Amino acid sequence: MVKIEFLGPINRENIEVKADNLNDVKIILNQDSELKEWLNDCAVAVNDEIVNNLNITLKSGDRISLLPPVCGG
Amino acid sequence: MVKIEFLGPINRENIEVKADNLNDVKIILNQDSELKEWLNDCAVAVNDEIVNNLNITLKSGDRISLLPPVCGG
């Protein structure tokens, strides 16, 4: 199982899902119509490292974070 | 008579000379070998306005300032 956390304004509880790679995560999250709207705008971090593609193998306990558009300052 | 003042590191007393225009001033100052060394590096102000050419008519009481290279801060 991997943990998925939704940061900032997405305002959702963390979930745990079974996924071997980020492509599995993509498929799972796209099934939720409310979440789907956020996906185009969100960056993705695996264990707090932002990643730029889906070719990432996941292991149990990994933490995936969705980061919506930012505006500090 | 016009007044000529030597600013910052030139370290000279003001002088008064007879000059109808900046070209007269140029001729006078170039006669002083010590001053001559500064002239290439100095900007010139007439009554506190920096000027960019010699085509300036002077009248009695005008104040000409020589500004050597600057370094504020």
Add this chain to the structure above:
Amino acid sequence: MLELYRGALNVEEIINKWYQLNNKENYGGIINFIGVVRDENSITGLSFDIYEPILIKWFENWQIKANKLNAKVFMAHSIGDVSLHQSSYIATVASPKRRIALNLIDEFVEDFKANAPIWKYDLIDKKRVYAKDRSHKIKGSGILS
């Protein structure tokens, strides 16, 4: 140095503390950028969420980049609510050289705006409204869509 505070920043205290650190270390140019909450769009203030683990990494990478230029970066930011005319953000760079300090403050503040994991909300009628229109997608966004 990265400092996070609940609520508005105490600008005088932070700026003066960093200045005392920097002038003693023989830096010749010290620049502070102070961000202040403006009275606009009928808001009563702004509010911020921060994801600290990624912010800390982002900041550490900047410190490494600055150190290579013999410079340093400092940052303070608010978490939660900040009222009108109060400060929510301070960025400071210190460098031996003026030109490097001017370049660094510009790049640092712009990269902060584009990539630091901080979310901004307008405070309107005591509610938090996500400032989506003013927000920026982080590099690499959209890979899950």
Add this chain to the structure above:
Amino acid sequence: MLELYRGALNVEEIINKWYQLNNKENYGGIINFIGVVRDENSITGLSFDIYEPILIKWFENWQIKANKLNAKVFMAHSIGDVSLHQSSYIATVASPKRRIALNLIDEFVEDFKANAPIWKYDLIDKKRVYAKDRSHKIKGSGILS
């Protein structure tokens, strides 16, 4: 606002005073550049001469330029001797917009270095030595040569 002081600047006092003015006027981005005397070249400090009439005009032109962008500029500078690790120069810009503030501080500080009528001397063995190598000819120099 242009302020000239005999000797070193009181950085905390000046920065804090200007910050209090600016945050109340709904400026969103306030940037301070602080110039500090570095310990280098075996100097014990720096010393400055200023020709005020032309400095005041130079500054007024900058204020007009900043006002057109709804911004403001502030400057403080020392006259006479300033010791190591003390400040001789502060430039501040305040703007509603971050991007304008970042551009203005850069242009203002660079134009100051190139054209403000201020002369710098190294203090070495209690003597003033004109910092000729670090000085810049003002635009239009050389017309009398």
